[in-house]
Amino acid sequence: MPQPATTATPLAPQAAPKRRDPEGRRRTILSAAAELIVESGAAALTHRAVAARAQVPLGSTTQYFGSIDELREAALQQLSDEIDEELANLEPFLSEFVNDPDRAVAQFLEYLHDTRVLQADIALMTTGVTDPRLRPLALRWFDRLTDMLAQHIGRERAAAIAVYLDGATMHAGLHEQPLEHHEITRALRALATMPVDAGPPPSASTTQTTADPPQERS
Known part of the structure; x- marks a missing residue:
């Protein structure tokens, strides 16, 4: 008696192997390190903490970054690049800084209100x-801002303003609230128009006297 023909059950399609993305994983690790630095400071960075935040095996962090110092430096470089972008947003308002600093101050305050960028800068x-x-x-x-402002108000005034804004940044981090718009504007107006000394006075050794020479006794 002939046996009924059997129909072969088709095999379920196998899932395609997951494509490796080394660069994507490196970016994930780097972003996790940057976030940890913003939250806890650069000194608190460890391979274990980064791996946990990035949700990758611990060995991945040492695979892409040979040491914790290398990872820390790369993460700080990324944060510095982000801060550069914020500074680029400020640049268009610097040409009118002396006569109308309000828009530059408004842009700077927007920067100070961005907690992540503020903490990254600190x-x-x-x-x-x-x-x-x-x-x-x-x-x-600091150096970039000084260079940009120096074109309009001179280097000495530009450096004074950059120092003040560094202090305002630290103040905002410590007080969890930036200075008021009018306070920053008043300070920047004063610094942008402050008298600039032509240079240090000559030293005593180089000062030439105009006094009459001593008279000879007869």
């Missing part, structure tokens, strides 16, 4: 104080 400053290798990253905002 993290860069504090790291630059304790780690000379990373100091150029911490000074990049």
Whole structure:
């Protein structure tokens, strides 16, 4: 008696192997490190904490970054790049800074109200104080702002304003509230128009006297 033909059950399609994305994983690790620096400071960064935040195996962090110092530096570089973008938003208002600083102050206050950017800036400053290798990253905002303002008000006034704004940034972080618009505007107007000394007075050794020479006794 012939057996009924059996129909072969089709095999279920196998899932395609997950495509590796090394660069994507590196970005994830870097972003996690940057967030941890913003929250807890650069000194608190560890491979374990970063792996947990990025939800990746612990070995991944050392695979892409040979040391915690390398990872910290890369994360701070990313934060510095973000702060540069905020500074670029301020640049269009600097040409009218002396006569009308209000728009520049409004833009700066928007920056200070962005908690993440504010804390990133403070993290860069504090790291630059304790780690000379990373100091150029911490000074990049100050140097760029000074260069941009110097075109309009001279370098001495520009540096004074950059110092003041660094202080206003730290003040906002410590008080969890920035200074008022009118307070910053008044200070910046004064600094932008302050008298600028032509230079230090000559030293005593180079000062030429015009006194008459002593008379010879007869």
